[in-house]
Amino acid sequence: MSVNGSAFCKMQRPFNQRAKLSVKFTAKLFLVISIIAGVMHAKKRIRFAIDSKSSWF
16 A cells, blocks of 8 residues: 555645644744743833932932
């Protein structure tokens, strides 16, 4: 029993599409998390700077 090359490609295509979507989703998720982490870090720095200024007076 031999495997037809085109049948094999048809079977692999949905898997490859799912894999590509998964990679795209992971990349977007990483980007969003990175942006959120950067914003939170910036807020901490601003809050620290404000607290530092107010403690001097």
